[in-house]
Amino acid sequence: MNTNRTLAELIEVIPDAAMVVNRNSEFVLVNRMLVDMFGYDKKRELLGQNLNMLLPEAVRSVHQNHVDSFFEHGENRPMGKGFKFVGQHKDGSNIYVEIMLSHVQFDDGPYAIAFVRDTTSLKLTEDKIRRELEHERALALTDHLTGLANRRSFVEELETDILELREHGWQFAVCFIDLDDFKHINDTQGHEVGDKVLQHVASVVKNGCRGSDLVARVGGDEFATIHPGATLEDALHVLERVRERLMHELADHNWPVTLSMGVCHCGDASMNYDVASILRAADAAMYQAKQQGKNQIKVAHVAASDSE
Numbered sequence: 001m002n003t004n005r006t007l008a009e010l011i012e013v014i015p016d017a018a019m020v021v022n023r024n025s026e027f028v029l030v031n032r033m034l035v036d037m038f039g040y041d042k043k044r045e046l047l048g049q050n051l052n053m054l055l056p057e058a059v060r061s062v063h064q065n066h067v068d069s070f071f072e073h074g075e076n077r078p079m080g081k082g083f084k085f086v087g088q089h090k091d092g093s094n095i096y097v098e099i100m101l102s103h104v105q106f107d108d109g110p111y112a113i114a115f116v117r118d119t120t121s122l123k124l125t126e127d128k129i130r131r132e133l134e135h136e137r138a139l140a141l142t143d144h145l146t147g148l149a150n151r152r153s154f155v156e157e158l159e160t161d162i163l164e165l166r167e168h169g170w171q172f173a174v175c176f177i178d179l180d181d182f183k184h185i186n187d188t189q190g191h192e193v194g195d196k197v198l199q200h201v202a203s204v205v206k207n208g209c210r211g212s213d214l215v216a217r218v219g220g221d222e223f224a225t226i227h228p229g230a231t232l233e234d235a236l237h238v239l240e241r242v243r244e245r246l247m248h249e250l251a252d253h254n255w256p257v258t259l260s261m262g263v264c265h266c267g268d269a270s271m272n273y274d275v276a277s278i279l280r281a282a283d284a285a286m287y288q289a290k291q292q293g294k295n296q297i298k299v300a301h302v303a304a305s306d307s308e
């Protein structure tokens, strides 16, 4: 029996693209489906050539190492447990493939036979679904009016910061911000102007904070910030600057709105901080700022009864 010929006939009738290569990665046999899959016309364009021609430039130099190690001690890779690979079509585009690999022994030595499945459309569909999920998640965590993080995102970040303080002693400060007399803007200048004020406040608070700080809109005219790594003084310095800047800018726009802020600092890793106790403390401080005349910052301490 002429084994090569029998194999050549066999790989023409199977439903996958297939190739047989020698130790030097040269094509010894290829079927029609493989030729078509990679955009070639004739089998002879591939036969005798190095299989690198079906790979993107970037991986060519290392591919012979994979072939060598397969010939040395590689195990067969059956259907469903194959390698995922990026191939290169003749037109230069990428083809995502799964490759099932097997050793095959001919009279003149060992060869490898590979069955190749085009998984490009599956990969593109998976990528699209992943992008859509990421987009959905980003939307679910974003405040639509201002583009800031929303309350849910703020709470998630706060939970992370509480954990980091507990595990690594990484301090942070939290601030609650409520606009003063904002209702008056809506009532006298209209809701659309009110929206503009909220957007302006959002951008000034965001620009006034450090890049690593989180700025969120957590309610109608309520914002909140988290300042990871900050001392109380650091946070107060940033927030005082934001308060002053906004007071002047909003007045310049004829928007008589100011900010009341409540800040609390979490820096004791032995304290049993939780989201609720921190929010309560910051909210209480903000309330105190309102009661004592608005347009100011008050500091609160998280209740001692929350400590372990």
Ligand SMILES: Nc1nc2c(ncn2[C@@H]2O[C@H](COP(=O)(O)OP(=O)(O)OP(=O)(O)O)[C@@H](O)[C@H]2O)c(=O)[nH]1
Pocket: 145, 178, 179, 180, 181, 182, 183, 184, 186, 190, 191, 192, 193, 194, 195, 198, 219, 220, 221, 290
């Ligand atoms: N334009 C606009 N207004 C909003 C939005 N969400 C909430 N509001 C309004 O924000 C106002 C918030 O109410 P308050 O906090 O009681 O009003 P305030 O005048 O700031 O009162 P103080 O906080 O005591 O100074 C209400 O009039 C809401 O209708 C929004 O997305 N756009």
